[in-house]
Amino acid sequence: MHILVLGAGVVGTTTAWFLQKQGHQVTVVDRQSRAGLETSYANGGQISVSHAEPWANPSAPLKVLKWLTKADAPLLFKPRLDPAQWRWALSFLSECTSSKAAHNIRQMVNLGTYSRAQLQALRKELGLEYDHLEKGILHFYTNPEEFDGAIEPTRIMQDLGCDRQIIDANRAVELEPALNPIKHRIAGATYTSEDESGDARKFTQALADRCQQAGVNFLYNTDIVGFDHAGERLLGVQILNAGHHETLRADSYVLCLGSFSAILARQLGLSLNIYPAKGYSITVPVKNEEAAFNVSLTDDEYKLVYSRLGDRLRVAGTAELNGYSRQLNLTRCRAIVRRTAEVMPEAGDWDKAEFWTGLRPTTPSNVPYIGKSHFANLYLNTGHGTLGWTHSCGSAAALADIVDGRKPEVDFTFAGV
Structure with a gap:
């Protein structure tokens, strides 16, 4: 299956890696000239289940x-x-009640623990160096x-x-x-x-290089401007590259555009509270x-x-x-x-x-959106707040399982919007 990942930050890049690892053809689109140049560029550097x-x-x-x-x-x-x-x-x-705070802590600890284990396995597998x-x-x-x-x-x-x-x-x-x-x-x-701890930008760029070696196509300097859709299915993503408008088509799409996910999602009638x-x-x-x-x-x-x-x-x-x-x-x-x-x-x-x-x-709860939207071929992996680096590998691994119809190996309430 050809999957278009929108966004080449740490979440989008890890998503691309886990999807290609499961045999999918993956294309990543980002407006920057390289992976990891926005929110992943100079964040706090912590892999922090305890936060x-x-x-x-x-x-x-x-x-x-x-x-x-x-x-x-x-x-x-x-x-x-x-x-x-x-x-x-x-x-x-x-969300500021004791019961909701306890529920959200559970969500973040479970995802964080799973994600840290996924990162450690990935680091061992690929020998990634990122000042960790x-x-x-x-x-x-x-x-x-x-x-x-x-x-x-x-x-x-x-x-x-x-x-x-x-x-x-x-x-x-x-x-x-x-x-x-x-x-x-x-x-x-x-x-x-x-x-x-470790440098999220170095990690993202090193992993993007490995993704490219594995056959993932990165389209940099490319603005995402909208969608083509019919009913409950996406038909394509409208982009602007070097002054030229075109439409990219794939079998499925994953929204990993951080804070800008909510703006684009509104074009589809999706209400993401990010x-x-x-x-x-x-x-x-x-x-x-x-x-x-x-x-x-x-x-x-x-x-x-x-x-x-x-x-x-x-x-x-x-x-x-x-x-x-x-x-x-x-x-x-x-x-x-x-x-x-x-x-x-x-x-x-x-x-x-x-x-x-x-x-x-x-998000108001600090819990991200991970999972399938009500569009048949649109998936979400966004809204990670301060814990994008911490949760990236676990979110990506779980999302790849969801795309393939498998139940993720983590106790977490996955999105359905």
Whole structure:
């Protein structure tokens, strides 16, 4: 079967790999000149099963209200005359109950555990190199209330098989000595030894190269502008390449366009509740090897993640719900630099920070759309939010099973829209 995958980020590229591995002819279409050049380009770098507490939880509404007037807030909601934004926000509020948060944690932990195993098997099979480290992820808390609030979600994750241990400041610094400058401020921490880190862009581009060697065709510098369809079946995808309009036809299609999936899906009458959450990252060279971290870190109070990528340090986080603009907000960039320099002043050359921003395709529940749409030959693999890198291999493997009529080997509620 010929399958057209729309999008060459980490989710689209892994989808292409698993589909071709099952014998399908695959074509990938992307507007960029190479794979992994948008949201996958400079993300936080974590393969983080332990980062499964959804944004929508009982404490979230009050926090969001408190942050409304703070330009450097971890989660910034900037109201717009945009029905999609308000629909997303109202749905987000409806997800902020204890029962729904627990359900969503279950979804994300199950998918994350499965996905991490798929990534590990793929790395072993192909020998991929992407600055990966298998040193776990340590969440640290400098606010006692934030630490207290993390205990119950951690217990839920433990019950689901995620080995996230609750530890004290002494154990945190023992695991990662780079935290010693703020040891006296750490109220508590958690540690998940099986989690990993690595450069999502390097992984995506290395896997795209392997896909091409296996016969996958990548059409870069190609804009997707619409669809041809009749009834409940897609007939083709309208594209624009080098000024020429044409229609690409295949037997089936997979939508992996991140935040832009919702916009295109509306042309088909599909309502995907995905809204872009603009995230920021900084990348800096290591300044002092002895002061730099190796364990991947999560600063939960400030919603920042830290990953060691060879001789670079990547720190990413914050979310801005403010439409599709990717313009840098320097206030938010500097807030990341300020916090990381405070936590470990000698680790990186903070004055040389490279700033980046990308649009995370976020659902109100933080649970992605994976599965078949009500169109007979259109499948969805999108809406992964901050966990696209974490969930990519598992989502792709599951989607490939669904395309072939098999039940995926993961306990997850698959999409049907």
